[in-house]
Amino acid sequence: MKKMKDSPARGTPDAKEEKGIAIIMTLGILAILLVVALSFAASARTTMKAASANANVIAARLIAESAAARVVALMGNYDMSQLNNGIAYTHTPSADTNGGTYDWTYHLRTVGYLGSDLLAWEDNAFYTHVASASDAAETPYLNWEYIYDDPTSSDKKIIGRVAYFAWPLTGADPLSLVKSGADESTHPESRIGKEPNEINIASLAEPSGASSWFNAKVPAYNLVGTGAGTMDASARSFGVMFDSSHINVTDSARQQTIEQWFVEDPQATPEAFWIDHNDIDGDGSLGNSTGGTSDAIDSPYELYNRFNLARTDWDDLDTSDSPSSPNDVAYLLDSSSTALTQWSNSGSDNGHCIPWLAAWQSTAPGYSATERSKQIAANLIDYCDSDSIATTDDPNNPTYTGNESTPCINEARVEVEGDISETTNGSGGSDYTFTASLKGLDVEVVNPYPHSTNSNFSLQVTYSVEVEWTPGSGIATQTLTMSGTTTLSGSAPASSYKNVSKLSVDAATTTVSGASGAAKTLAFKLTSLKIRENSSGGDFWDYAFIADSSHMPAGSPISLTAGTPGCVDAEVDDPRQNLKIDDWKDNWTSGGSGIGSLGSVNTAFSPSASGDQESATEPWNVSTMYVANAPMKSLWELGAIHRGAKWETINLKEYNSVVGTGWSGGLKGGNQYSDTTGHDGGDANILDQVKLTSDTDTFDSSTGQYNYKISLSTKSEDVLYALLNRIQIGSDYNEIHAGGLSGTAITGGSVSTLAGNIKAAAPTIKTRGEIATVAELFNGSCGVAQTSDAEKEELIGKFMNLCDLLSSDFYTVVILAQSIKDIGGVTIFKDLDANGAPTSTISESTCGYDVDGKDDSSSGSGNTYYTLDDFKDDSIGSSPEQIATQYGRYDQYADEILAEQKIKVVFYKDPITGKVTVLSYEYLNE
């Protein structure tokens, strides 16, 4: 075994050789210590840097979270357009040195979990920037809000900034599109426009071509118990909907396609309409409100119960008296605070008042606005009630008479004769015998309603005719008056005229003495003619004031040749508008007995000249000549309600933008029929104020039926396409009630285009009725000709009750926050154009950067935020490469963006209470 060599002893040569080792060892140890120290130093430095970076991230996160709280707090301050189109963190540029900066906001771009771009506002007119506008004009648009260390200090420093965008979630509720017993795969729905379940689910897939695979899934969307139906309330959650026991879709792309159509687990929305009265006295009551200026914010206290047009108590709305009484009209028009009640989810409420009618503004010849309001209300009542008794305030002296499906007084003719006989009287003069005869009285009745079952009528004609003789020769003018009441009867079945006559009705005479040879100049005038029409059974049907002492035929007194008959004839233009003298007097003519058009269409008949402007040769050819005598089933039927002026029916084709949501220093209702320039005409506003159910929200608790409506603010054109698809144009109103809906169904490319039109218009509208501003809904753009008034209003009337537009309930908010190191007091040089000389004056187009950080569009043509070189060339003009930094001012390219945080929050806003609930909170790392 080899012996181990021992260490050399001290003093030995070997020991001398080992001198200096200590220093080496020391140095070595020091070196090691240095390395260790350096590593510790490096580690500490790294840790410090990491800690600093983390602090910046935390700062950014805190800023983002504070923005989320801001969204929740301020949600009630946004107007409806903002709420339904997306809410940007808006800021008034002029109010702050840093106002109007947009740089890096493109980072907000986020692909949503629905697979869609959450920041797709480039096609949204509401958020389009104006390239040439000043920053101040861009106030409504997205920009940064800066956070300072001490906002009130003069030497404040920027510590960060935040921007966000809140995107409404709107779509269809799958459970509301299906109906018990209806197989969605066979398109069984009849599109009358009453409930959302008329929409066929298969229609959702048509525009995108997804039908190839989706149609196989459609049967599974049927309600449980219907065919292969699997739908129940649990399947409103996407996870359940997609599972194997329901529609069984596992492919993520297909899931995303479906997710774009539906809202997951939606909430019922109120059957309410909005009066933007901004109740500044804060008592929450419209009736005694001092009123305010409309602020476009649909505050909860501004929501009111819609009026149920499908109610079944039309025969006696006011149960305190007899049916068809004036109180029923008063009931409908009562806009007091006790009648026009704020919405509450009481489960069932038929409503009490339609403000659009109650606050009617426009007059018609012979009708005050109030009378017209009552006339329209009576027409609505008589359309919906079951009886055929015209609603009126007084059957013997009415100021309004509702239009029932009965014959109407359409024309009247009066034939008069006069004669004078002169005989020598034995006292040096003559006796003159002056006679007058009401030779004939004719009344034409027309039954303009093609589906009318009422025909046998009785007329009570009250007349007063004066025949004047102006003899001259010192003899005073003599007047013979023939007045009285007579009855006539007849039968006018649907779509027919009936002329009834009374012959040799009356006569009068007088004898006067005077000088011989007096003139025989005669004239006559009609000083009163009024006709009441009853059914043969005594029910009140119609009334017409045709002449009175202050409204006589034009040209009165009308000259008359002694011994020769003279005649006047009066016609109405629109037989539904025949109550007042003004409806008649313009059509007076005079002449022989042959004048007039008794038994045939009136000479005055001119439906194309006013109102609905229809082309028709007979009254029963006018498309809106219909009275259902039943509660409404479709809002389309509103278009058949006569509007209290000739040839005017409720005009669903125009939205009155001046009246808007019905408040301007007071409750405002209908005005002109049409006003294409001032936009103070049209009646589409009424569509907001009515409903077809007694339910107070879109869930029918009594039947369990979900009737969640489609929001017109949905960004899914597929949903809008389904809303319109297969609506039939050219139906008969009667088919709404009798069934067997005819007409041509719209579908395909035209409907896709129309859906695009609605989507484009939706961002700027505030109520569902305002969608009538989309002209393509009425002009045949749907692919089927819309010629008559009924056809023009058919489309909007058949989908309006299936959709709504209140503030959206669900939002996804994407928030972008940056922490910033504010540099100040030094000049920073940046060679932005990379030419080696960071002192030159450059333009944005030269350097390719948004120098001032306030741009959003490229060359004035783009509207996108999300590309780095998206800017307009509005160089700040000085030397941007030499940045004289200031504290408190954002100096782009000088101030340092330390960290950025993006979060996504989904929340639900209760449309009534305004309470906001956060549903999810997610930090995004992209």
Next chain:
Amino acid sequence: MKSCIMTLCLCLGVSFVVRSAPPTTTKEQADKKTSMTKPKYPPKNKFDMLAFRSTVDAQLREIKPHFKSVGALMKWEGIKMLTKACVLKHFSEHPYIEDATNIRRGWYKKLAEGLIAVSREKTIIEAAEERDMKEEQAAAEQRCVQFAKKLISILKKPEKVKKEPTRRRRTR
């Protein structure tokens, strides 16, 4: 004076009514309101009885030819017939009619009312013809002829005034 008379006439002028279907009878016609204005005439001794009688005779002569045949009757306009009837009615209420013509005023009244009935039917015939209401026209023609027959019988038998016996009985 004349204006006073005119005013009085106007105030007293009352129309009479001739109702239409259902068909009326002579008796019904007699029940109608037939109030006439009454011009004021001078005293009998200053009144020209001959001139007045001549006027009355002329009016009666004008009536008679229209009743010679149905055809003649149908050519006479209803308003003219009515005017003539009112003239006869005026005669029936004239204060000197019996003095001037020696025919009872009651006869003139019956004649006037008969003629009013005929004129009414004739007016209906004319109006119905204008309106092409054949049934109404035929019915009115039938009634017109019936009324005309009665009128002719009246027309043929003027009722003379029998003054003396009445006075004697009253004296007693």
